Amino acid sequence: MMKSLKNSSIYKKLALKLSSNSDSADSIPSADSYESEAFVATKELAAQGNLAALFDIGLFYHKGIEVGQDYSKAAEWFKKAADQGDSFAQFNLGLAYDTGLGVRQDYDKAAEWYTKAADQGIAQAQSSLGYMYQHGQGVYQDYDKAIDLYTKAANQGNLAAQHYLGISYKTGKGVYQDYDKALEWLKKAADQDYSESLFEIAYSYAYGEGVAQDYTKAAEWYLKAADQGHVASQHNLGNAYRDGNGVQQDYATALEWYTYAANQGDAKAQINVGALYYQGQGVQQDYAKAAEWYTKAANQGDAQAQFNLGVIYNDGKGVRQDYAKAAEWYMKAANQGDVYAQNNLGHMYAKGQGVQQDTAAAKEWFGRACDNGSQEGCDSYRILNQ
Incomplete structure (x- = not known):
């Protein structure tokens, strides 16, 4: 069974100070050199020292509104406004340094500008600065400061x-562990459809973390996040339908949710x-499609997919039988510690299938599998060692 994924990457937005109807697709310029009348007029105001105009020019360049998108120029204009104390510009300049958009990534400078904006009460800056203190990015790790900033935001x-x-x-971390408060804050964000919190609540119910384990509630919360395109939730909802945890077992629906996540990489x-195509569960059995999907994952470096692809080539299901390719994929997985691939690679060296027969190499791979807890590897090693 696949292990469930957890994803807790922070989501940061630009602080949009400007409200404009120019976000529509029809108004986005097609040429990098294009400058609209609104942009020219705003630039004239900026030249006169208008603080809001300085920020808006930066925003125009960042969003590609009224002018060709240019992150470097956006950062330059945000800097002009930030130097004069504009809190939104300070936040966006911090974000530029944090993410490396238009400037070299520099966590120290990001923390510096976030601090200026946070001190002026900008919630996004407080949250982002809290994240930096929590993870020690650009500042010394300090859970207490992280909690203080998170709370303010x-x-x-x-x-x-x-x-x-x-x-x-x-x-x-930074506070006494308190599952009730954890759920309280997560639900505040989840009630506003924050997908990471929806996922975290679902995960808590699925594994009984701070709440009574409840697969039905887990599936309900996964569905809310999955409907927003949250990849890990789509995958875990697929698991729920495949295994019948909290929902009626339905391989076709499992395939649907897995496919949504798979298409996002x-x-x-x-x-x-x-696996569903290989086994013909929820869909007509199709070894060729199974091979295609295994290849996508294997090319991302996933050891299990590499092993599965080795089996596909070894057995000639959905592809032409090719022991050399089987050995190649087994090798990739084996080098990542996959014990099944290590055993299979040992057998290939022992028999000379897809590789030159090499008893020493076979013993090496059986030995690695044995060291990783495989009795089959231990037995095979013992036989070759006699």
């Missing part, structure tokens, strides 16, 4: 801060799509 309704405050209470979901 969360009380202003910042969803990322509410989420990470919930995670902090769940893990007990999730390697584990790609493996599970391949």
Whole structure:
């Protein structure tokens, strides 16, 4: 059974100070050199020292509104406004340094500008700065400061801060572990459809973390996040339908959710799509399609997919039988510690299938498998060692 994925990457947005109807597709310029009348007029105001105009020019360049998108120029204009104390510009300049958009990534400078904006009460900056303190990016790691900043931002309704405050209470980092408070903060963000919090609540119910284990509730929360395109939730909802945990077992629906996640590049979901095609569960059996999906995951470096693809080539199901390719894929998986691939590679060296027969190499791979807990590897090693 596939292990469930957890994904807790922070989501940061630009602080949009400008409200404009020019976000429509028809108004986006097609040429990088294009400058609209609105842009020219705003630039004239900026030349006169208008602080809002300085920020808006930066925003125009960042979003590609009224002018060709240019992150470097956006950062330059944000800097002009930030130097004059514009809090939104300070945040966006911090974000540029944090993410490396238009400037060289520099966590120290990101923390510096986030701090200036956070001190002026900008919730996004407080949340982002809290994240940096939590992870020691550009500042010394300080869980207490992270919690203080998260709390300030969360009380202003910042969803990322509410989420990470919930995670902090769940893990007990910077605060005493308190599952009730964790769920309280996670639900505040989840009630506003913050997908990371929806996923975290689902995961808590699935594994009984701070709540009574409840697969039905887990599936309900996964569905809410999955409907928003949250990859890990789509994958885990596929698991629920495949295994019948909290929902009626339905391989076709499992395949549907796995495919959503797989099409977003999730390697584990790609493996599970391949497995359903290979086994003919929820779909007509199709070894060729199974091979296609295994290949997608294998090319991302997933050891299980590499092993499965080795089996496909070894058996000639969905592809032409090719022992050399089988050995190649087994080798990739074996080098990542996959015990099944290590055993199979040992057998190939012992028999000379797809590789030159080499008893020493066979013993080496059987020995590695044995060291990784495989009795089959131990037995095969013993036989060759006699």
